[in-house]
Amino acid sequence: MAKIKAIRGMNDILPDATPVWQYLENTVQQLLSGYGYSEVRMPIVEQTDLFKRSIGEVTDIVEKEMYTFEDRNGESLTLRPEGTASCVRAAEEHGLLFNQTQRFWYQGPMFRYEKPQKGRYRQFHQIGVETFGMASADVDAELILLSARLWQRLGIRDAVTLQLNSLGSNEARAEYRQALVDYLTLHKDQLDEDSLRRLDSNPLRILDSKDPQTQTVLESAPLLSDYLDQESAEHFAELRRILDDAGVKYELNPRLVRGLDYYCKTVFEWVTDKLGAQGTVCAGGRYDGLVKQLGGRPTPAVGFAMGVERLVLLLETLEAIPADLRQPFDIYLAAEHKGIQHRLMLLAEQLRDQLPGLRVRVHCAGLKNIASKARQTGAPLVLLMKTDEAGELVGTLWHNDQPQFDLGEAQLVSAIESVWTR
Numbered sequence: 001m002a003k004i005k006a007i008r009g010m011n012d013i014l015p016d017a018t019p020v021w022q023y024l025e026n027t028v029q030q031l032l033s034g035y036g037y038s039e040v041r042m043p044i045v046e047q048t049d050l051f052k053r054s055i056g057e058v059t060d061i062v063e064k065e066m067y068t069f070e071d072r073n074g075e076s077l078t079l080r081p082e083g084t085a086s087c088v089r090a091a092e093e094h095g096l097l098f099n100q101t102q103r104f105w106y107q108g109p110m111f112r113y114e115k116p117q118k119g120r121y122r123q124f125h126q127i128g129v130e131t132f133g134m135a136s137a138d139v140d141a142e143l144i145l146l147s148a149r150l151w152q153r154l155g156i157r158d159a160v161t162l163q164l165n166s167l168g169s170n171e172a173r174a175e176y177r178q179a180l181v182d183y184l185t186l187h188k189d190q191l192d193e194d195s196l197r198r199l200d201s202n203p204l205r206i207l208d209s210k211d212p213q214t215q216t217v218l219e220s221a222p223l224l225s226d227y228l229d230q231e232s233a234e235h236f237a238e239l240r241r242i243l244d245d246a247g248v249k250y251e252l253n254p255r256l257v258r259g260l261d262y263y264c265k266t267v268f269e270w271v272t273d274k275l276g277a278q279g280t281v282c283a284g285g286r287y288d289g290l291v292k293q294l295g296g297r298p299t300p301a302v303g304f305a306m307g308v309e310r311l312v313l314l315l316e317t318l319e320a321i322p323a324d325l326r327q328p329f330d331i332y333l334a335a336e337h338k339g340i341q342h343r344l345m346l347l348a349e350q351l352r353d354q355l356p357g358l359r360v361r362v363h364c365a366g367l368k369n370i371a372s373k374a375r376q377t378g379a380p381l382v383l384l385m386k387t388d389e390a391g392e393l394v395g396t397l398w399h400n401d402q403p404q405f406d407l408g409e410a411q412l413v414s415a416i417e418s419v420w421t422r
């Protein structure tokens with residue numbers, strides 16, 4: 001019978017890789033708590049309408065990337081393609097938004113039916129950060145400073161650049177939209193198929209087209225920055241001022257629009273040239289209209305999401321992974337003969353009692369060539385136990401291939417403690 005395989009674009013993350021994931025997740029978690037953010041955990045499945053109403057009907061995600069299915073009761077459900085909509089839904093549903101400021105983060109799998117390739121999967125993971133109730137540009141700046149600090153901590157600061165734009169108010173965008181449509185209509189015959197379709201439904205998305213001919217047309221297109229309303233322009237100037245003062249470099253990219261409909265004012269992306277086409281590792285922006293759009297009271301909001309797979313790839317590409325990360329235990333314990341295996345198990349428990357934090361792996365089952373097998377595990381410490389003539393347990397402890405022979409039970413803990421590097 002044919003073996004069952006994983007779904008295309010949905011990956012197992014195996015023991016070789018999980019330490020890097022944990023390292024990344026722990027670093028982010030520590031950093032976010034240092035900025036006073038709280039974690040929220042939302043369900044993976046939501047009503048389909050939540051995403052249609054937030055992300056927008058005429059976006060790639062809603063048009064062709066969602067995993068939508070009918071529940072047994074006929075209700076249309078969708079595996080979340082992103083976290084912002086769920087986060088807003090959860091916060092609103094539990095009364096966390098009215099007259100309050102909030103700083104949240106979440107992490108977990110997202111699902112999009114895309115063409116799988118390096119850095120693009122059908123189940124992928126995001127760490128998202130969302131703030132609510134703050135309209136001023138200082139919090140936009142905080143999010144960018146926070147992400148810049150993360151790259152610093154991860155040792156990838158030099159590999160990413162910040163792209164920044166302002167989309168302005170809804171009114172400003174509507175005015176710009178008309179100017180863009182007028183211009184693109186004149187060059188209709190040079191647009192790719194997707195862009196042509198978007199001309200009526202979602203013309204701003206055309207700015208994001210990867211088609212070379214469309215890109216050439218776009219070079220002379222009107223610029224959103226010329227249509228910014230005064231409030232958005234001031235908001236943007238304040239954000240840039242804080243970034244300038246903090247020494248965070250950015251590139252102004254007037255064509256940065258983002259693939260979701262709910263953004264206004266600030267949008268940004270952190271991009272790398274080290275991962276080929278899938279170069280955006282973190283993206284976000286302001287979405288002051290979304291809470292109201294989903295039925296809540298008007299609430300300013302700004303957030304971003306990082307792509308965990310892409311960050312892991314980047315850490316691996318840059319070899320920015322702490323050296324000892326992949327070794328899952330500090331000491332490997334083995335018995336020379338079967339008759340003392342039960343005593344070895346107890347010894348391992350004693351070590352865990354007395355040296356909390358020491359990661360102990362015990363050799364179970366099979367004793368052939370035990371001494372060399374134990375030393376091949378690559379553990380920094382190896383302990384091989386036997387019994388002496390008096391029937392007492394004695395051990396040989398190897399530390400980086402240097403043996404200490406005939407350690408009695410009473411000396412073991414201190415011998416291990418003195419060479420163990422935590």
Ligand code: ATP
Nearest residue numbers: 114119120121124259280281282283305306307310
């Ligand atoms: P892209 O332009 O690469 O398709 P996007 O604009 O669709 O990205 P967002 O919805 O803003 O992406 O998601 C935020 C981040 O999540 C992206 O910057 C990226 O790092 C990551 N991401 C998005 N889609 C995928 C995917 N299919 N596989 C892996 N990571 C993804």
Ligand code: MG
Nearest residue numbers: 060061114259
């Ligand atoms: Mg996408």
